[in-house]
Amino acid sequence: MPDDLPVTRTLVIPGSELSERFSRSSGPGGQGxxxxxxxxxxxxxxxxxxxxxxxRRRVLDQLAGRLVDGVITVAASEHRTQLANRRAARERLATLVRRAAGPPPAKRRPTKPTRGSQRRRLDAKKRRGEVKRGRSGDWS
Structure with missing residues (x-):
């Protein structure tokens, strides 16, 4: 049975809620x-x-695309040893949950474009229109 998985200082996933499956990995390994x-x-x-x-609600909302019936699966096979892959999978899960459980970013305060930025935008549109008008000449 896996040990508890610390996600943050205050958030810990109990080891009893985690289960591990092992299978053959592709990639390097030699005779083994x-x-x-x-x-x-x-x-x-x-x-x-x-x-x-x-x-829980926040994590379910944030990870909705990765969940299958409310269950998340994280795989690790980049290392040659089972122990290293176990550590990698646990760290990957902790990172996912840490990001998902964090507070949402602050709402963006709507701002109006500055007068200078509006002028630059319109000037660029005029220049582009002149370039296009210059292409429509009679080239016979």
């Missing part, structure tokens, strides 16, 4: 490539998690 189950899939049921309600 056909026997070592070094690829790791880390599975976490976000919807059934013991996270606080507001955090």
């Amino acid at each position: 490539v056909n026997t070592a189950d070094s690829r790791v899939e880390l599975v976490w049921d976000v919807a059934g998690s013991a996270l606080p309600d507001h955090v």
